Structures are given as structure tokens and as C-alpha cells.
Amino acid sequence: MSGVRVLVGTRKGAFVMTADGKRKDWDVTGPFFGGWEIYHVKGSPADKNRLYASQSSGWSGQVVQRSDDGGKTWTPVGNKFSYDGVPGTHQWYDGTPHPWEFARVWHFEPAPGDPDTVYAGVEDAGLFRTTDGGQNWQEMPGLRTHGSGPSWQPGAGGMCLHTIIVDPAHHDRMFAAISAAGAFRSDDAGQTWRPINRGLHSEGIPDSDAEVGHCVHRIAQHPSRPDTLYMQKHWDVMRSDDAGESWREISGNLPTDFGFPIDVHAHEPDTVYVVPITSDGEHFPPEGKLRVYRSRSGGDDWEPLTNGLPQEHCYVNVLRDAMSVDSLDDCGVYFGTTGGQVYASADAGDTWAPIVRDLPAVLSVEVQTLS
Amino acid sequence: MIRLVLPAHLRTLAHIDGEIELAVAGEVTQRTVLDALEARYPVLRGTIRDQDTGKRRPFIRFFACEEDLSHEQPDLGLPEDVVKGKEPYLVIAAMAGG
Numbered sequence: 001m002s003g004v005r006v007l008v009g010t011r012k013g014a015f016v017m018t019a020d021g022k023r024k025d026w027d028v029t030g031p032f033f034g035g036w037e038i039y040h041v042k043g044s045p046a047d048k049n050r051l052y053a054s055q056s057s058g059w060s061g062q063v064v065q066r067s068d069d070g071g072k073t074w075t076p077v078g079n080k081f082s083y084d085g086v087p088g089t090h091q092w093y094d095g096t097p098h099p100w101e102f103a104r105v106w107h108f109e110p111a112p113g114d115p116d117t118v119y120a121g122v123e124d125a126g127l128f129r130t131t132d133g134g135q136n137w138q139e140m141p142g143l144r145t146h147g148s149g150p151s152w153q154p155g156a157g158g159m160c161l162h163t164i165i166v167d168p169a170h171h172d173r174m175f176a177a178i179s180a181a182g183a184f185r186s187d188d189a190g191q192t193w194r195p196i197n198r199g200l201h202s203e204g205i206p207d208s209d210a211e212v213g214h215c216v217h218r219i220a221q222h223p224s225r226p227d228t229l230y231m232q233k234h235w236d237v238m239r240s241d242d243a244g245e246s247w248r249e250i251s252g253n254l255p256t257d258f259g260f261p262i263d264v265h266a267h268e269p270d271t272v273y274v275v276p277i278t279s280d281g282e283h284f285p286p287e288g289k290l291r292v293y294r295s296r297s298g299g300d301d302w303e304p305l306t307n308g309l310p311q312e313h314c315y316v317n318v319l320r321d322a323m324s325v326d327s328l329d330d331c332g333v334y335f336g337t338t339g340g341q342v343y344a345s346a347d348a349g350d351t352w353a354p355i356v357r358d359l360p361a362v363l364s365v366e367v368q369t370l371s
Numbered sequence: 372m373i374r375l376v377l378p379a380h381l382r383t384l385a386h387i388d389g390e391i392e393l394a395v396a397g398e399v400t401q402r403t404v405l406d407a408l409e410a411r412y413p414v415l416r417g418t419i420r421d422q423d424t425g426k427r428r429p430f431i432r433f434f435a436c437e438e439d440l441s442h443e444q445p446d447l448g449l450p451e452d453v454v455k456g457k458e459p460y461l462v463i464a465a466m467a468g469g
């Protein structure tokens with residue numbers, strides 16, 4: 001019997017929500033790791049019961065939790081993230097050099113074919129990998145040390161590596177994105193990297209079309225069309241059709257092109273979802289209306305999806321890792337808000353209903369399709 | 372035996388109920404007590420001290436005998452009452468936030 005498992009990270013713990021293929025009646029468990037910030041929880045594509053959770057706090061730092069039974073029980077694994085060699089400095093907010101310091105794991109990306117191999121994107125921006133199920137983590141230093149690292153500067157949320165895409169078609173190709181450095185690509189399985197930001201334009205940096213320095217919020221890819229990437233930048237929604245070699249803006253008729261998450265329909269590579277947010281100074285939806293926007297044409301032409309979402313007095317945000325899709329025949333779309341709601345749509349966004357309404361602020365939402 | 376008390380969130384993490392008693396070989400210092408703690412509970416590695424530098428995490432404090440030992444050298448001997456087990460060594464999550 002088909003079903004889904006929704007993995008939710010919040011400011012004060014993790015939650016696991018399951019439903020059958022109808023996605024109407026939900027079983028909610030948690031909080032796991034109550035009181036801790038859970039930046040991300042993600043399952044392995046190679047073993048649906050293998051989950052990894054990033055647990056952290058300002059007091060006690062980073063803990064990594066692993067589940068081998070789909071989130072029923074958890075075991076702490078390795079939590080030592082040491083940069084390779086002498087890490088050097090990056091730019092601080094005021095432009096002065098600042099030593100590279102590990103703060104937390106923002107994102108786990110389990111490798112497609114091996115539940116023991118996981119990539120971790122961390123703050124201060126770096127890419128780590130485990131090949132033993134999380135017991136030991138080694139930096140893949142080629143990204144941080146490729147040359148532009150000393151000029152990277154943190155975004156308002158910290159200098160985080162938040163997006164990792166392991167290309168399903170070209171097995172040695174990976175993408176990563178850093179706020180506020182930009183997008184990067186490797187063609188040798190993460191050993192060496194180069195910036196892929198041509199076409200991005202950011203008014204908040206001295207050279208608006210510089211090679212690095214862009215505040216990329218999120219990148220999404222559809223596995224059937226791996227050279228097409230969709231990007232939600234600080235401002236601007238962007239698209240590349242040449243694996244990041246060049247980008248063009250597809251904001252079109254969006255009410256605002258500021259936002260954090262972006263995702264692609266599981267079966268329609270031209271159907272894209274964003275959640276427009278008023279501005280970088282006002283992190284809430286325009287007009288107090290929570291609207292997901294969907295483009296069925298790969299961008300430029302967007303339609304608001306409002307059925308079941310609050311259309312007055314709504315001033316929540318949707319963070320960059322807080323949207324996901326399932327791969328059931330009727331593609332499900334999910335997102336969580338800083339107001340603690342997790343919304344689900346079982347019909348590709350046409351209608352929405354909350355799974356829960358009163359969680360702590362939601363940091364991340366991932367979905368596993370179970371069969 | 373050295374008596375040690377952890378903040379609630381670390382007791383939960385390490386599945387510890389109440390106070391811990393630790394046998395510490397050699398001189399009893401903050402470093403040797405925390406080394407013994409982490410040896411018995413590896414999950415606590417990195418949660419009290421940085422794993423690379425060994426430095427106390429900024430929002431963790433060390434108290435004993437009504438004194439704040441957070442800024443003492445880690446290899447300095449702990450108070451006699453802690454060494455004899457009369458008083459506990461307290462690992463504290465500093466008051467922070469709002």
C-alpha cells in the first residue's frame with residue numbers, strides 16, 4: 001500500500017508524519033529531540049528506513065542522529081566536523097577577515113545508492129561526507145578551497161551551505177549553493193568545484209554580476225531533466241538549461257520575486273513551485289495572504305494557489321528547506337511555516353490542508369514516498 | 372568518586388537520570404573529569420567542549436562549591452570538597468535567550 005512519510009525539523013524538535021496515499025488522515029509523532037533546533041531531517045533513497053537528523057543548539061553545538069527504522073528510534077552518531085587543514089578566513093559582515101568556524105549542519109543529502117554515504121552542508125560553508133553511516137565525517141575541501149572562499153560573506157542567517165544536488169544522470173556531477181556566495185558545480189564527484197553564477201544579478205554586492213557573492217536561497221532540479229536548474233535567489237527566480245553555465249530570470253508575473261524555497265513537480269519537469277515573500281526586510285507574504293505560486297511552463301507565467309491557505313492576516317515565512325514533493329501519481333506538495341503550520345496538497349497544489357497547525361517554527365520539510 | 376551534574380538537555384541526550392559518579396584516575400582537574408565523562412558517554416563529545424580545541428563551549432559554565440570555575444585553567448586541581456565527593460561539579464547551560 002502506498003503512503004508518505006513527512007519529516008519535519010523545527011526550532012524545538014523533529015516530527016514524523018505519516019499517511020496513506022490519500023494523504024488526508026495523518027499520524028504525527030514527536031517531538032524527537034525536544035528543545036533542540038532540528039535544521040534538517042532526510043531519508044536515504046537507498047533505504048527508506050534510514051534517516052539522518054541534524055540536531056543542534058546554541059549551548060551544546062552539533063549532534064547527528066540516525067534512525068534505522070523510519071524515525072521510530074534514533075541513535076546519535078558522529079558529530080565531529082573538522083575543516084581540512086588550516087581553514088583560513090572568509091569575509092565577515094563588516095568586510096573584515098573572519099576565521100572559518102563550524103556552527104551547524106544545515107542540510108543532509110544522502111547519496112542515491114548507498115544509505116551509509118551522506119553529504120552534509122554546513123555553516124561556515126563547507127561540504128562534508130560520511131561513508132560509514134554518520135560515524136565519521138570528512139570535509140571535501142575542494143569547494144571551500146577552490147579559490148573564491150576568502151571572499152565569501154555570510155547571509156543574514158549565517159554563511160551556510162544549504163543546497164546539495166547529486167546529479168542523477170551524471171554521477172560525478174554535483175551542485176552546491178551557499179548563502180551568500182552563490183552556486184557551484186563539480187564534475188568530478190566533489191573533488192574540484194567552480195562557481196556557476198553567470199547571469200545572476202544582485203544589487204546588494206559591489207559588482208552586481210560578480211562571479212561569487214550572490215545570495216542563492218535554494219536550487220531545485222527535476223531528475224528527468226538534469227541540466228535544467230531552478231533557483232530562488234534572495235531576489236529573482238532564475239532558471240538554467242545548461243547545468244548552471246548560464247542563468248536567466250523567470251520571475252515573470254510573480255507579485256514579488258523574493259522568497260526562500262523552490263521545488264519541482266515529481267512528474268512534470270516544467271511545473272515549479274515558489275512561495276513569494278514580500279521583501280528581504282519583510283519576511284512574510286504580500287498582503288497577508290499565504291500563496292504558493294505554480295508555473296506549468298518552467299517559469300515566467302505563474303498562478304497563485306490559495307485554496308485551503310489563509311488569505312488574510314497571515315504573516316509567516318517559509319524557509320528554504322521547508323518545501324518538498326512526493327512522487328505518488330497525484331504529486332503531493334508540502335511546506336512548513338515559521339508559524340508552525342505544515343500544509344499538504346495531494347493534488348499538485350490545487351487544494352491545501354494543514355497536517356498540523358501549532359508546531360514550533362518549521363525549519364525543514366522532507367517527504368518520503370513509501371510503497 | 373567525583374559527583375557531576377549535567378544540564379537537563381544533556382542528561383536527556385545521554386540517557387542519564389540524575390547525578391553521575393565518576394572515577395577519575397590521577398589528579399582531579401576539569402580536564403580529567405570531563406575526559407572521564409566523555410569516555411563513559413561518548414555522545415557528549417563536542418557538546419561541552421569543542422572537539423578540536425578542547426575549549427569550553429561559550430554558553431556552558433562550570434560551577435562548584437558556589438564558585439564559577441568556567442574561566443579557570445582546565446588543568447588546575449578542583450576544590451577538595453569536589454575531589455572527596457562532598458560537593459558536585461556542575462556543568463551548567465548558561466542563561467541565554469529571552
